[in-house]
Amino acid sequence: MIHARGLTRVFTMKKNDPVEAVRGLDLDVAAGQLVAFLGPNGAGKSTTLRMLTTLLPPTSGTAVVAGHDVRREPAKVRGRIGYVGQRSSAGDNFLVRDELVTQGRCYGLPPREAGRRADELLDLLELRPMARRKPGTLSGGQRRRLDIALGLVHRPVLLFLDEPSTGLDPRSRAEIWSHILRLREAYGTTLFLTTHYLEEADSMAERVVIVNGGRVIADGTADRLKTDLAGDHITITTRTEPEAAACAALAGGAAGAEVTTQGTTVRVRVADAPAALPDLLRALEEAGIKATSAETTRPTLDDVFLTLTGRSLTDDDVPS
Numbered sequence: 492m493i494h495a496r497g498l499t500r501v502f503t504m505k506k507n508d509p510v511e512a513v514r515g516l517d518l519d520v521a522a523g524q525l526v527a528f529l530g531p532n533g534a535g536k537s538t539t540l541r542m543l544t545t546l547l548p549p550t551s552g553t554a555v556v557a558g559h560d561v562r563r564e565p566a567k568v569r570g571r572i573g574y575v576g577q578r579s580s581a582g583d584n585f586l587v588r589d590e591l592v593t594q595g596r597c598y599g600l601p602p603r604e605a606g607r608r609a610d611e612l613l614d615l616l617e618l619r620p621m622a623r624r625k626p627g628t629l630s631g632g633q634r635r636r637l638d639i640a641l642g643l644v645h646r647p648v649l650l651f652l653d654e655p656s657t658g659l660d661p662r663s664r665a666e667i668w669s670h671i672l673r674l675r676e677a678y679g680t681t682l683f684l685t686t687h688y689l690e691e692a693d694s695m696a697e698r699v700v701i702v703n704g705g706r707v708i709a710d711g712t713a714d715r716l717k718t719d720l721a722g723d724h725i726t727i728t729t730r731t732e733p734e735a736a737a738c739a740a741l742a743g744g745a746a747g748a749e750v751t752t753q754g755t756t757v758r759v760r761v762a763d764a765p766a767a768l769p770d771l772l773r774a775l776e777e778a779g780i781k782a783t784s785a786e787t788t789r790p791t792l793d794d795v796f797l798t799l800t801g802r803s804l805t806d807d808d809v810p811s
């Protein structure tokens with residue numbers, strides 16, 4: 492559905508140095524996938540999306556999206572994809588249903604078909620009670636649902652969503668996600684979305700692509716990335732610092748694991764913490780070391796990013 496090779500975008504401004512927003516991006520997305528595109532501020536997510544949706548020409552590289560080349564056949568690409576940007580696409584001149592019908596007509600749907608499609612989308616996005624209201628009177632979550640409905644008017648096979656849940660309260664975010672998942676179930680639409688919310692990408696997307704400084708630095712299922720790149724942790728607390736040192740020596744020696752000690756707390760990085768914990772506790776007991784607490788933790792996607800870059804994805808001031 493998406494095949495990008497060496498996709499690059501450099502912004503050249505008169506007085507400043509050129510900005511390499513996207514640097515040689517390679518990406519393949521199969522039909523029906525739900526992909527979360529993650530990265531800190533300025534990583535190049537929106538610029539990538541804008542190139543894949545033909546809104547911005549690449550400086551170099553190629554991208555075939557929904558079967559058509561973004562440079563040579565932009566109109567054909569646009570006819571097959573939907574794009575829900577960060578800013579609302581609905582004006583305030585029409586009522587909600589009329590806005591949907593009008594956009595359907597813009598895509599060449601005959602009047603009756605445009606009406607049918609509007610009704611179908613009002614039901615899918617649970618906007619029926621708002622059909623006769625102006626977009627300006629909708630809540631943030633309702634408006635975002637209308638934006639998604641507008642992106643779907645022409646039955647795209649691939650929908651791009653730029654931060655669909657940003658700025659919404661937790662309940663509206665959960666609602667947007669349930670609609671996104673329902674949409675996928677109903678139409679099998681391929682979904683490519685950017686988000687700042689790591690937990691959402693972790694739990695909802697079947698594939699996570701992490702970008703940093705305009706490059707893809709990780710790509711896989713959230714579970715795979717966490718296991719391969721961050722690993723589980725076992726945290727043991729002992730009564731005394733010498734016991735902690737002995738525990739660290741044991742843990743490091745036994746599992747060959749990465750161990751850090753702080754005071755009486757020992758943190759051990761292992762591939763599978765629940766499986767490794769009983770052996771470690773047994774070894775401690777045999778050595779006469781008392782663990783006052785022991786817990787296992789799965790890494791987060793932020794741990795993955797931290798391992799790869801030495802920075803947290805949630806830091807605001809990440810240089811691009």
Ligand SMILES: Nc1ncnc2c1ncn2[C@@H]1O[C@H](COP(=O)(O)OP(=O)(O)OP(=O)(O)O)[C@@H](O)[C@H]1O
Pocket residue numbers: 502504510511512530531532533534535536537538539811
């Ligand atoms: N029109 C432009 N002119 C100059 N530089 C730009 C332009 N658009 C984006 N950039 C720069 O390109 C880099 C990537 O920006 P982009 O908006 O793609 O990042 P992003 O990952 O979407 O960030 P955010 O999460 O903050 O939306 C940034 O350094 C940004 O300042």
